[in-house]
Amino acid sequence: MNHFPVPPANRRNARKMRKVMTDAELKLWNELRAHRLMGLSFRRQMPIAGYIVDFACPTHRLIVEVDGSQHGDGRGADADALRTGQLQQLGWTVLRFWNDDVLTDIDNVCLHIVTAAGLTAQDAARQAQTALSTTEAHP
Numbered sequence: 001m002n003h004f005p006v007p008p009a010n011r012r013n014a015r016k017m018r019k020v021m022t023d024a025e026l027k028l029w030n031e032l033r034a035h036r037l038m039g040l041s042f043r044r045q046m047p048i049a050g051y052i053v054d055f056a057c058p059t060h061r062l063i064v065e066v067d068g069s070q071h072g073d074g075r076g077a078d079a080d081a082l083r084t085g086q087l088q089q090l091g092w093t094v095l096r097f098w099n100d101d102v103l104t105d106i107d108n109v110c111l112h113i114v115t116a117a118g119l120t121a122q123d124a125a126r127q128a129q130t131a132l133s134t135t136e137a138h139p
Contacts, residue, residue, distance in 0.1 A: 024066045024099035025054060031110055032064075038119050039127050049090055051083055056092075060117045063087060063094045066102055 021029065032042040032055055046056040048063070055064040084094045095116055097109050
C-alpha cells in the first residue's frame with residue numbers, strides 16, 4: 001500500500017474526530033470494529049491523501065463514508081464528488097451512506113460493505129466457523 005505523508009495538523013484533527021463521533025458513525029463503528037464484519041479490518045477517521053475518511057479497510061482499499069444532510073446539496077455534494085474522484089484515482093472504492101440509512105437499516109449497510117469488499121457466502125461460512133472454533137478453544 002502506498003503511504004502518503006500526513007501533515008501533523010491532519011493527524012491531530014483525525015484523533016479529535018475519533019473522540020467525537022455522530023450517532024450513525026458510532027453505530028457503524030460498533031459493527032466494523034475488531035474485525036466483527038466478516039473479519040474485515042477497518043480503521044476509523046483515517047487520513048488518506050490529505051483527507052480524513054470516516055472508515056477505511058486498507059486491505060480491500062475500501063472507504064466507507066457516513067453523510068449527514070450537509071452533504072446532500074450544493075457545495076457539500078460537489079466537494080464530496082471531487083474527494084471521491086480523487087480517492088478513486090488512488091485505487092480506493094468509496095461507499096457513501098446517509099446517517100438515516102445507518103441508523104435504521106444497519107444490516108443492509110453492512111451487506112453492501114461486505115459485497116463491495118468482494119466477500120461471498122462461502123467467506124461468511126468460513127468466518128463463522130473460525131469464530132466458533134476460537135470460542136470453543138477459549139471458553
